[in-house]
Each structure stands twice: as structure tokens, then as C-alpha cells.
Amino acid sequence: MKKYNVQNYIRYKEDVKDSQPQGKMWDEYTRNELIIKFLPLVENIGRKFSTSQEASGVMSIMDIMQAGSIGLILAVDKLDFEDLLKSDDIERTLKSFLAKRIKGTIRRSIDHNRGDIRIPEHKLNEIRKDNGKDRKLVEMFFNSIFLSIDAVKRHEDSDGSWINNIPDKSEPYNTNILNAYLKSLLKKHLNDMEYQVLRLSYGLDCDKKSAKEIARKLNIKGVSAYVRVSELKKQAVEKLINNVDHSQVLDYL
Structure with a gap:
């Protein structure tokens, strides 16, 4: 009022x-x-x-x-x-x-x-945020970063192999700069456990580690500790999508 x-x-x-x-x-x-x-x-x-x-x-x-x-x-x-x-x-x-x-x-x-x-x-910025489109941009960014790393390469058949032969002429991102930027976003929006799980899973500043290796390193105990690691990874990505503003990732899309 x-x-x-x-x-x-x-x-x-x-x-x-x-x-x-x-x-x-x-x-x-x-x-x-x-x-x-x-x-x-x-x-x-x-x-x-x-x-x-x-x-x-x-x-x-x-x-x-x-x-x-x-x-x-x-x-x-x-x-x-x-x-x-x-x-x-x-x-x-x-x-x-x-x-x-x-x-x-x-x-x-x-x-x-x-x-x-x-x-x-x-207030104008709030008005411009229409129907969750900004959230979709953020979701696209983090899914392209994290989910694409996890994606299993599909078997190339004779009909689709030509697609993979098309040269990619886009300039690659500087991996070190991108990793540093990702780590800054992770530290800002995630707790320490979620941060460590994503960092180790995707090798942002180290070699990639499996879920079982991460569980041992972070002292996550239990028969299904690797399942807990997967849950933390999914939870962390979802938290980033919900909390990071679209303007912070727009330049990478």
C-alpha cells in the first residue's frame, strides 16, 4: 500500500x-x-x-x-x-x-x-517475464551443459550418418572461462554438497568421476549411495533452473 x-x-x-x-x-x-x-x-x-x-x-x-x-x-x-x-x-x-x-x-x-x-x-522487467519463457531459456542452457554431457552417443546407421558429417563451423566456447562461470553460479545457488556433486560429476575443474566414486569422496554411505548422488545431481540442476536469472545465461545461448 x-x-x-x-x-x-x-x-x-x-x-x-x-x-x-x-x-x-x-x-x-x-x-x-x-x-x-x-x-x-x-x-x-x-x-x-x-x-x-x-x-x-x-x-x-x-x-x-x-x-x-x-x-x-x-x-x-x-x-x-x-x-x-x-x-x-x-x-x-x-x-x-x-x-x-x-x-x-x-x-x-x-x-x-x-x-x-x-x-x-x-516493474517493467517483471511485466516482460511472460508465461515462463525466461525460465525455459535458463532450462535450455543448463540442460545443454549438463544433460548433453550425460547423453549417450547413439549408434550411427546408414540413413542418419550424414548428419554427423556436417561440419560445425560455430566457434567453440573457452572451456576454462565457461567452467569458471558455471562454478560461480553453482557456488551462489547451491549448497556445498550439491556443488561438489555437480563439480565432480562433470569435471568442471577435475577429472569426471562416477557416482560411486563421488559417494566415496563425499562420504555418502549406504548400499544405494550412488542413487543418492544421482538425486543430488538432478536436484542441483533443477535448483539452478529455478533460481538463475535468464540474463545471466543469455549470452551462452
Whole structure:
């Protein structure tokens, strides 16, 4: 919620409470008394509107309540008491009539005040992240790095062997630089056990080791210790995909 003067709000609440008309029938209310009677309805409706930057622009909850109060005044001026008194439930009919116009006034006021605001850059970045596409980029990066290393080379048959003979003209990455960058990401987002498992599994700064060798080196005990190593490896890659920002890997895709 945006900042507003709390003391003014408290005084407003006390004034509304003290000004409430008591012990009158609906046809005995004056115009001003009817407006004061339904000021709490304005606040109740106003608080259902989001006050985030994208939703209401520069308007705080007090601004929204002020707009709603204007809507309430305009709605009271349009009341037809002859039709109202014919209703079986006057209060319900009155609330429904006023609420629609209060909501409409607030919405129009928000639209009017939201027009020319400047949305902060970090909010724009959040808006640009659409439907998990950024996560897919990160997933593509880590899968291409780690899963491709684990991939077993398929048997070349006569029909598909020509594909493997197409020369790769792309410039290879500097392995040392890439490994150093990967290690920095691993240290930042993984715990020590996950980091060591990935480092040893893929030989980022050492020779690649099997799951059983890693289990012995990291003192992972048990009959199925190698299974635990595989689980840690999968868990670590998933954690990287979920936590690394796409901008950190975009240059490598």
C-alpha cells in the first residue's frame, strides 16, 4: 500500500462514526445524512481495489476512498425515493444502487490517473517475464551443459550418418572461462554438497568421476549411495533452473 497520512485517516474514521444518524426511517433521512450513512460502504468497496503500481497508478487508498465518496454523492443525487420506498428490502436495494455507482466512479478515476505514470524499470522487467519463457531459456542452457554431457552417443546407421558429417563451423566456447562461470553460479545457488556433486560429476575443474566414486569422496554411505548422488545431481540442476536469472545465461545461448 502506498503511504498516506495515518492520523488523518484515524480522524476521518472517528468523524464518520460520530456523525452516523441514529433511529431514523429511510424516508426521514436528509441528503447529507444519507451520504454520511453510506461512507463506510465507500471504504469497504475501496479496499477491494488493489493499490499496486500497475493496478491503481499514483492513487493511494485515501485517493480511492475520495473518488468513491464523489461517486456516492452523485449516486445519492440520482435517487428516486418513490421507487425506492416500493422495494421490499429498501436497504439492500439502496446499497446495490449506490455500490454500482461507487465502483464505477473509482474505476474511472483509476483509469484517469493511471494514464501518464512512469512504471519503474524493475516493474517493467517483471511485466516482460511472460508465461515462463525466461525460465525455459535458463532450462535450455543448463540442460545443454549438463544433460548433453550425460547423453549417450547413439549408434550411427546408414540413413542418419550424414548428419554427423556436417561440419560445425560455430566457434567453440573457452572451456576454462565457461567452467569458471558455471562454478560461480553453482557456488551462489547451491549448497556445498550439491556443488561438489555437480563439480565432480562433470569435471568442471577435475577429472569426471562416477557416482560411486563421488559417494566415496563425499562420504555418502549406504548400499544405494550412488542413487543418492544421482538425486543430488538432478536436484542441483533443477535448483539452478529455478533460481538463475535468464540474463545471466543469455549470452551462452
